[in-house]
Amino acid sequence: MADALFYVMAVAAVLAALGVVLAKNPMQCVLSLLASFFALAVIYLLAGFQFLAAAQILVYAGAILVLFLFTIMLLNLGNPGSEDPTDVRMFSRANAGLMVVVAAALLFVAALGVRRAGPLPVAASTPKTGLDPIPALAGEMFGRYLLPFEAISVLLLATAVAVVVLAKRDRRPNEGGRT
Amino acid sequence: MNPDIAQRILSQATLDASGPFLALALGVLVLVFLELLPALAALRQIVFLGSLAAAAWAATRTLFGPEIAAFEGTYVANSTTSWWALLFVASALIAWIFGRRYYRDEARFEGEHDILLLTAASGMVLMAGSRDLLVFFVGLETLSVPLYALSGFRRARRESVEAGLKYFVLGAFAAAIYLMGAALLYAGTGTIALAGFQERSELLETPLALTGLALIAASLFFKISVFPFHLWVPDVYQGAPSPVTTFMATGTKAAAFAFLLPLSFALPPESAGLVAAIALITMAAGNLGALVQTDMKRLLAYSGVAHAGTMLLALAGMHADPESGGASQAVLFYMAAYTFTAGGAFGLLTMLETQGGRPVTIDGLRGLARQRPGVAAALALFMLSLGGIPATGGFLGKYLVFSVAVRADMIAAAVVGVLISVVALGYYLRIIVAMYMQPEDATRPVPAESRPLSSAMALACAAMVLVLGVLPGWFLANVR
Numbered sequence: 001m002a003d004a005l006f007y008v009m010a011v012a013a014v015l016a017a018l019g020v021v022l023a024k025n026p027m028q029c030v031l032s033l034l035a036s037f038f039a040l041a042v043i044y045l046l047a048g049f050q051f052l053a054a055a056q057i058l059v060y061a062g063a064i065l066v067l068f069l070f071t072i073m074l075l076n077l078g079n080p081g082s083e084d085p086t087d088v089r090m091f092s093r094a095n096a097g098l099m100v101v102v103a104a105a106l107l108f109v110a111a112l113g114v115r116r117a118g119p120l121p122v123a124a125s126t127p128k129t130g131l132d133p134i135p136a137l138a139g140e141m142f143g144r145y146l147l148p149f150e151a152i153s154v155l156l157l158a159t160a161v162a163v164v165v166l167a168k169r170d171r172r173p174n175e176g177g178r179t
Numbered sequence: 180m181n182p183d184i185a186q187r188i189l190s191q192a193t194l195d196a197s198g199p200f201l202a203l204a205l206g207v208l209v210l211v212f213l214e215l216l217p218a219l220a221a222l223r224q225i226v227f228l229g230s231l232a233a234a235a236w237a238a239t240r241t242l243f244g245p246e247i248a249a250f251e252g253t254y255v256a257n258s259t260t261s262w263w264a265l266l267f268v269a270s271a272l273i274a275w276i277f278g279r280r281y282y283r284d285e286a287r288f289e290g291e292h293d294i295l296l297l298t299a300a301s302g303m304v305l306m307a308g309s310r311d312l313l314v315f316f317v318g319l320e321t322l323s324v325p326l327y328a329l330s331g332f333r334r335a336r337r338e339s340v341e342a343g344l345k346y347f348v349l350g351a352f353a354a355a356i357y358l359m360g361a362a363l364l365y366a367g368t369g370t371i372a373l374a375g376f377q378e379r380s381e382l383l384e385t386p387l388a389l390t391g392l393a394l395i396a397a398s399l400f401f402k403i404s405v406f407p408f409h410l411w412v413p414d415v416y417q418g419a420p421s422p423v424t425t426f427m428a429t430g431t432k433a434a435a436f437a438f439l440l441p442l443s444f445a446l447p448p449e450s451a452g453l454v455a456a457i458a459l460i461t462m463a464a465g466n467l468g469a470l471v472q473t474d475m476k477r478l479l480a481y482s483g484v485a486h487a488g489t490m491l492l493a494l495a496g497m498h499a500d501p502e503s504g505g506a507s508q509a510v511l512f513y514m515a516a517y518t519f520t521a522g523g524a525f526g527l528l529t530m531l532e533t534q535g536g537r538p539v540t541i542d543g544l545r546g547l548a549r550q551r552p553g554v555a556a557a558l559a560l561f562m563l564s565l566g567g568i569p570a571t572g573g574f575l576g577k578y579l580v581f582s583v584a585v586r587a588d589m590i591a592a593a594v595v596g597v598l599i600s601v602v603a604l605g606y607y608l609r610i611i612v613a614m615y616m617q618p619e620d621a622t623r624p625v626p627a628e629s630r631p632l633s634s635a636m637a638l639a640c641a642a643m644v645l646v647l648g649v650l651p652g653w654f655l656a657n658v659r
Contacts, residue, residue, distance in 0.1 A: 110363075113386035144251040147197055148317035151305055154204045155321045157211060158298035162328030165291045166343075 006046050013039035030068045037061045051134055196249035196256035196308070198237030199264040203301035206230025210294045220290065227275065227293050231268050234304070238264035243657070252374050253311035262511055262658055263307035263437045270430040270518050271300040276636040277526035278422030281533050284335050292332065295325035296426065303430055307437035312361045312371040312395075315438050319357070319402070322434060323350050326427060330419040342418025349411045353401040360394025363387055376445045383445055392446060399442075402435035405491055406461040409484045413468070416480035417538075421529035424476060428483045428525060429518040436490060436514060440507050443494055451499035455584075455592045458495055461488030462599045469606050475528050475539045478606060479521065482565055485603060486517055492596055493580040496587035505586070508658050509579035515654070516564065516572030516647050523640030524561040527554055530633050534626040541610055546619030551626075553634070555614045557641045564644045566607040567600055572647030 016039060019032030037060045044053040141149055194201075209226050213219040238261040241247060246257035275296060282292065302321030309315040327350060331343020365371050367388030368379050382388055401408040416424045446454075465485030472478040490510050497506030531539045531554070548555040564573035577600060584593040647654065 107390075110386065110390040113390070116386075144253055145313060147200065147250055147254050147305070148314045150204065151200070151301070151317045151321050154207055154298060154301060155317070155324060158207065158295060158321070158325050161211070161291050161294050162325060165288050165295070165328050166331055166334060 002046055006043060009039045009042045009046070012036075013043065026072045027069075030065060030072065033068070034061055034065050037065070051137060192247045193249040195237075195241060196247040196254060198240065198256075199234040199261075199268075200301055200304045200308070202230055202233035202237050203297055203304060206233070207294055207297050207301065210290065210297065214290050214294075223290060223293060227297065228272075230297060231272055231300075234300075235265055235268045238262075238268070248310075250314075253314050253372060254305075254308050255310050256308055258658075259440075259507060259511065260308045260437070262515075263433065264304050266433055266511075266515055266518055267300050267303040267307070267430055270303075270426060270433065270522060271296055273429070273518075273522040273526060273636060273640065274422045274426035277425060277529045277633055278420070279632055280630070281420065281422055281529060282333065285333060288332070292329070295329050299325040299329070299426070300430070303434035303437075306434040309438060310373045310441065312364070316354075316357060316361065318434075320354065322431065323354070326350075326423070326431070329423040329426075330415060332423065333420050338418035339420060342415045345411055346415045346419075349401070353398040353408075356394050356401075357398035360391045360396075360398065362391070363394065364391030367391060373441060373445070380445075384447065389447070395442075396446065399435050399439050400457070403432050403439070403487045403491070404484050405457055405487050406464050406484075409461065409464065409487075412484055413472075413477050413480045416483070417474060417477045421476065421525060421532055424480075425522050425525035425529070428479070428521050429514075432483070432487055433514045433518065436510055439494065440497075440510060443498060444501065446498060448498060448501075451495050451587075451589075454498055455492060455495035455589055458488045458491035459592060459595055459599065461485065461491060462596060464488075466599055466603045466606075469603070472606070473540050473542065475541065475544070475610075476525075478541070478610075479524060479528075482603065482606075483521065485599075486513075486521075486565075489577065489580055489596065489600070490514065492589075492592065493583045495592070496580075496583040496585075496589055498587075499589055500587035505579070506583045508655070509576070509583045511658050512572075512579055512647070512651070512654065513576030516576040516644065519640045519643040519647070520561050520564040520571075520573055523637050523644065524558065524565070526633065526640065527558050527561070527637055530554070530630055530637070533630070534628070535623060541613050543620060543623065544610060544613045545617040547614040549619055550623070554637075557637050559611045559614060560641050560644060562607040562610050564648070566604045570645070570648050572644045572651075575648055575651050 013036050016032045016036035020029050020036065023029045023032060037056060041053045041056040041061070044056060206226060206229070209230070210223065213223055213226060241256040242258060242261040242265075244258075246255055248255050275293070278292070278296075282289065285292075299322050302318045302323070302325075305318030305321060306315055309318055327343055327347040329343075330346045331340050333339035361371060364376075364387075367385050368376060368382040370376065370379065376383060383392070397408065401411075404412045416428065419427065462485045465481050465483070465488060469478050469481035469485065472481060490513050493506045493509045493513070528539050531543075535543070537543075544555075544558075547558075560571065564571035567574045567577040581593045581596060584590075584596065
């Protein structure tokens with residue numbers, strides 16, 4: 001039962017992720033992303049990570065996606081506008097398609113190798129309690145990983161600053177024409 | 180807070196180990212605070228320089244001491260990581276000083292610029308000290324996110340925005356590959372700590388762990404810009420603001436190497452040949468690409484790719500024969516020489532670009548020796564050091580790297596590497612010839628203002644290049 005649910009959710013997550021990339025309408029992209037997040041949350045739950053699943057729903061599906069929706073509605077991005085003049089040859093469809101095919105082929109070969117190797121060694125070495133009981137998670141976060149935890153707070157602050165730099169409205173006329 | 184955890188984690192040793200990172204992070208917080216009131220803006224430079232000085236001081240405290248393992252071994256401070264931290268501080272200082280008065284249209288964002296630069300430096304320090312895949316990833320993002328914004332900092336200019344966008348998309352892709360690799364490695368071995376990999380080295384041979392290692396290596400290779408992940412370098416280096424390019428070329432590369440060295444024991448020994456081949460192809464791709472460039476920033480970008488390949492050769496040597504030693508010292512010394520050489524060269528280009536108001540090309544440098552002998556002499560010195568001429572830091576760095584390869588019995592690779600390096604002299608000398616032996620470019624504007632701070636920094640870089648080349652004894656005795 002759990003296995004069947006996992007496969008259903010895994011396929012759903014991948015299909016929804018494809019929808020995010022392939023959909024033309026931004027609103028459909030965001031809704032696909034939502035579906036992908038939900039499927040991922042179920043997978044976390046199946047693996048026994050209740051807290052992670054809850055955080056996924058609350059933070060990603062709840063907060064971040066609502067922000068996306070607001071942005072799209074406010075900016076009225078319904079129909080794609082004129083062509084962006086930025087040089088995007090590097091990201092043309094042919095190149096991107098080739099890269100995806102190569103990456104998928106490599107992962108497939110790796111997966112075949114993994115299958116042949118038999119059961120995963122991780123099963124023997126993971127602690128049985130897992131990370132999930134919240135005190136254990138907090139113990140890791142404020143113990144062994146205290147330094148990266150602090151670094152992430154600095155990083156978030158810097159990200160906010162970066163957004164100001166890149167997006168603040170420029171009131172003065174400038175020579176180049178903003179892209 | 181659980182007193183048990185507090186006792187286990189927080190101690191004087193922990194504070195000593197994380198001192199450089201804490202100094203930089205604190206500097207970021209104070210700088211953000213200063214933005215609240217315009218009256219406090221005058222303190223900005225003092226806080227920025229003070230934070231860098233504090234980080235350097237904290238790094239010297241662990242420079243000669245024994246290794247301190249903090250946070251249950253996920254973060255360490257030893258002689259090598261302290262040298263790296265000092266190098267990052269120097270790199271940030273070089274980028275900052277050459278960036279003074281460079282951003283005319285973006286002068287309003289000077290405070291934000293300093294905040295982003297300092298955050299990126301703190302990320303580098305975290306990367307160098309990390310002994311855990313998670314800690315390293317946080318450091319990598321703390322470095323990368325500010326750099327994406329800094330690359331697109333001159334948002335009125337299309338090429339800058341384009342550089343920022345390209346770097347962001349490809350960087351996010353590399354980060355995703357890294358995470359995928361870390362997840363597979365965890366699935367294969369049950370740990371993400373480097374010490375854990377050492378304990379369970381037999382599990383590293385499984386296909387799952389090998390795939391994970393390959394993905395992590397690929398994302399690190401993207402950051403140090405080696406073949407075939409180097410295609411973004413010329414576009415991004417050319418489009419980004421010149422001071423940011425200085426920082427990217429020296430700091431980012433150094434930080435990725437700082438982690439690649441302790442991680443490389445995990446790669447299987449059979450891959451040494453592959454790494455050596457990648458190193459040689461990278462050198463060839465970088466040097467051949469640079470030969471046909473006319474824009475100086477683009478030329479130095481390709482030259483940076485070639486230098487990354489050279490350093491990778493030391494890694495391959497260490498890989499083939501872990502007992503031979505010296506690879507860490509060679510890479511550290513090479514990177515120090517490269518930081519001051521490339522930092523000075525990019526810095527001089529920044530100066531010329533600011534004064535001339537246009538990108539610097541080789542043709543634009545014609546006859547510079549008569550107009551500005553000091554600038555031309557310094558630039559010539561940096562080119563000679565990049566090319567590896569004796570009596571400069573660049574020569575000794577190359578010597579150390581190739582001797583690591585020879586000691587590991589990779590003589591053929593070392594010989595090919597030396598031959599490829601000779602090709603590089605072709606374009607470095609072309610610049611010197613243009614400056615000294617060609618008639619003056621009459622259209623070049625006479626500089627309207629002198630830049631004493633930048634000139635002093637260029638002089639300091641030139642002095643360091645010469646000291647590393649002529650009197651390296653102290654460094655070689657103390658850098659391990």
